[in-house]
Amino acid sequence: MTETLLETPTATDTADTAEATEAAEAFAGGFGAAVTEAYSDALAEVYDDIYPSTPDLEDIGTYLLTLTEPGASVLELGVGTGRVAIPLADQGFEVHGVETSERMLARLAQKDPQGRITPVHGDLTTLDLGRTFDVVLAPFNVLCCAMAVDEQIAMMHALARNVAADGHVVVETFDPSDYHVQKRNELTTYPLGDRGTMIESVGVLPASQNMMLQNTLFLDGGVPRSATTVMRYLWPSELDLLAAIARLELVGRYSGWREQPFDGGDSRKMCVSVFRPLA
Ligand SMILES: C[S@@+](CC[C@H](N)C(=O)[O-])C[C@H]1O[C@@H](n2cnc3c(N)ncnc32)[C@H](O)[C@@H]1O
Structure with a gap:
């Protein structure tokens, strides 16, 4: 609360x-991932108190099953302490998580003693894992963890580089309407x-x-x-432009993981955008 x-x-x-x-x-x-890394390192020990795990996080996996098969591979960008990744692993997905903050990854390791989630210490702006995933997921404003649009374009290219040709890129961002006029x-x-x-x-x-x-x-x-x-916050229309630059096309947009319609203009709601690679 x-x-x-x-x-x-x-x-x-x-x-x-x-x-x-x-x-x-x-x-x-922009200043690259170094600023985010220092910030995340500083907050890692209290991150789960600030943003506790809640049962509705299972809605993410339930939604992903409308796009892919049980047991599918998911690459989560900005995995943090595993708030999203752990419920996905519980639901049977093969989860890999990229993170710049070693302290966040240390918390994740404590919470995932069986090592179900494959941790990757890396920077989203340059990421290339040399393989693809059924779903590449950037939840909870990860794409906004940048100072400048060129970093966000680089992140979008990383999303596109690591998704299978028949896979999906799923991005969750906050609706910036209220912040923009703050x-x-x-x-x-x-x-x-x-x-x-x-x-x-x-x-x-x-x-x-x-x-x-x-x-x-x-x-x-x-x-x-x-x-x-x-x-740096992103408007949904801007997200589509960044996606187009990375050769991704929008196939769905919702205000929540239960596919609630997105109408915009309400910063209390999130924006879930679903893209697939252009042929
Ligand atoms: C808002 S947190 C979300 C964490 C987790 N996905 C969740 O929902 O709780 C964003 C995470 O992305 C990581 N991150 C941001 N920019 C990054 C970058 N360029 N490379 C790797 N990780 C990054 C941060 O360190 C942070 O842990």
Whole structure:
């Protein structure tokens, strides 16, 4: 359960000024996976408290069975601590998971002592496993873990490179509608059980579609620790363009894993996009 705390002023108040444009341009080249890696390393020990596993995660595997056969191979990009991968393995899929953060992979190994999930320590922007998978899955905003669009194009190429000719690429992103018009930093608290709490501050640069996330961890009564990253949100139409660049075509779009219709404009809902390789 999270709670939005309060609003503080940000540079987005000056969104129509030269400073805002400069700030937006600051991320234009991207900084690669290093920023994400440091951020994920910092949050790995509390990731499962922030985003706990829930029974509805089984809906992902149930949906994938409409695209492929039981026991099919799934490559999850940005596997994290296995929140999605473990239910997929429980449902009988052969799961491989790519991740840049070694601390996330260490958590995954603790949660998967039988080694059902094949971990791959690597960078999604350059990934080529030399084989293909029935499904290549990028859940929970993994494609938004980038500062600049060129990194996102590289990720989309990696998705396309690793999917079978008759396979599917499945991408889950948040609907950015509300964030795009957010004028001030928003603070949200995440309770971390008896260990403490985390406060997340999110500011938005609409000109470059960047969000800066600043997380402060108050853990075990110790000195607060900070972790910062920058993401770049994607509009569904933009996702289709990136997919076309990587020679993928859209075959389905939903606002959830139960194939709920996607109508857009509601940031409380996710966007599930399904692509297949062009011949
Ligand atoms: C929002 S988390 C999602 C984790 C997991 N899929 C889930 O649903 O809980 C995104 C994950 O992708 C990883 N990631 C982001 N960019 C990456 C990159 N360029 N290469 C490899 N992993 C990356 C992050 O380290 C993080 O663990």
